[in-house]
Amino acid sequence: MEQPQSTDPEPAVRLLPWTSPEGEPCCLLPGTGDGYLSRLADSAEARQLAVGADVLAVTRQVLDDPLSPHAELRYAGLRLAECPGAALRVAESRGMRLTGDGSHRGGA
Template identity: 55%
Template sequence: MSEELRLLPWPGPNGQRAYLSTEDPTGFLSRLADDLETAQLNTGADVLAHALQMLDDPRASSGELRYAVRRLGECLSDALRVAESRGGRLPDPEEDSPAEASA
């Protein structure tokens, strides 16, 4: 098994992207990253549901709506990072598919 770099769902010490280099996808840090990704996606779903309720409430103030949009932006950023990280760990379909027979 080759060693892969995994984009982690938290930033490095100076806010830069953080990566994990491991051959063990079940190691402690890999499981911690999996758990945090799941929590981030669940939080995004919760924030989205709350924001949609706020949009239906004519009494919601512009400040409340701006706050909801900020949180939605954070959740979208987290979700995009999760998608990038998980997408980077998918097998290459061209490597896994059988070679096409020549005609």
């Protein structure tokens, strides 16, 4: 008996929210999406986005205070500069999974 062909697209390779020690992107091969590494990546993505929201809130407080010391402004700016990279990586990973595009374009 012949097996019916699935019309569902094959799941895309998942871009993970971390890089290798050499700075190269890390990807997870398709699977069920509920394995240990998938759950770890989900948790890391959620943490990265939460940290970004916290940094944004603190930075707004620092910028709203006209007497904020230069060191505080610099630290807030440095931390704020890190956050878009993490958020863009999460967005790229999620977008790849939504479109089924397993290719990685680099970037964040």
